[in-house]
Amino acid sequence: MKPLDKENFHKNILYVDNHILVVIKEANIPTQKSDNISNNFSLSSLEDLAKEFIKQKFNKKAKVFLHPIHRLDKNVTGIVIFARTSKALSRLNEQMREKKIIRKYLAEVEGKLSQKKARLTDYIVHLSHRAKIVKKEHKNAKLAILNYEVIKEKRDSSIVEIELITGRYHQIRAQFSNLGHPIVGDRKYLAKKDLNKIHLSCFYIEFSHPVSKKVMEFQIKPSF
Numbered sequence: 001m002k003p004l005d006k007e008n009f010h011k012n013i014l015y016v017d018n019h020i021l022v023v024i025k026e027a028n029i030p031t032q033k034s035d036n037i038s039n040n041f042s043l044s045s046l047e048d049l050a051k052e053f054i055k056q057k058f059n060k061k062a063k064v065f066l067h068p069i070h071r072l073d074k075n076v077t078g079i080v081i082f083a084r085t086s087k088a089l090s091r092l093n094e095q096m097r098e099k100k101i102i103r104k105y106l107a108e109v110e111g112k113l114s115q116k117k118a119r120l121t122d123y124i125v126h127l128s129h130r131a132k133i134v135k136k137e138h139k140n141a142k143l144a145i146l147n148y149e150v151i152k153e154k155r156d157s158s159i160v161e162i163e164l165i166t167g168r169y170h171q172i173r174a175q176f177s178n179l180g181h182p183i184v185g186d187r188k189y190l191a192k193k194d195l196n197k198i199h200l201s202c203f204y205i206e207f208s209h210p211v212s213k214k215v216m217e218f219q220i221k222p223s224f
Contacts, residue, residue: 014079019209024080026077066083069096079202101207102207105163108159113179118148120146120148120176122178123135123141125141130174130189131168145166146166148163184198
């Protein structure tokens with residue numbers, strides 16, 4: 001699918017019912033439109049495309065209620081959950097707060113990690129559109145925790161599976177850069193090469209349906 005191609009957007013839908021929408025986000029699309037982006041559809045967001053899909057599929061004439069439960073960075077790919085009702089939004093947000101939504105990522109990082117399986121625990125501050133690793137004593141520091149395991153090694157890089165324990169701004173990107181193994185293509189966090197997307201994807205997600213309570217599980221295969 002080409003970015004922001006609303007004609008083919010249905011191909012990125014993993015699941016939809018009256019309460020939730022689960023969709024694959026492409027690279028170079030913001031999850032939500034920021035305040036400094038105009039209403040021009042060519043500068044749209046995943047949320048805008050999803051609303052357009054809901055309007056067409058369910059023949060909605062009125063304004064569509066749709067809110068993301070979590071967000072992915074613009075140049076990150078992967079699975080995003082949207083709530084279609086206020087009740088679903090409240091219940092899924094509660095699952096997020098209670099860390100009951102499992103999110104796993106695949107990343108290709110530069111080099112080979114000495115520890116093949118580990119937990120990274122750092123403190124992060126958000127400064128000028130970047131996440132910076134700081135000492136615990138920093139007044140604005142927020143705890144950032146993830147678990148990772150190397151699942152494949154290439155000549156100059158490693159594929160790692162990551163489980164987020166916290167969900168801080170640019171957390172994965174900052175923590176692996178701080179480790180000396182930035183994500184491939186992520187020049188913002190000191191990768192050697194600048195690609196049109198970074199090699200990071202939310203490839204697996206698991207949660208309880210906000211109404212039926214059924215366990216919902218989705219998995220995709222990233223292209224790197």
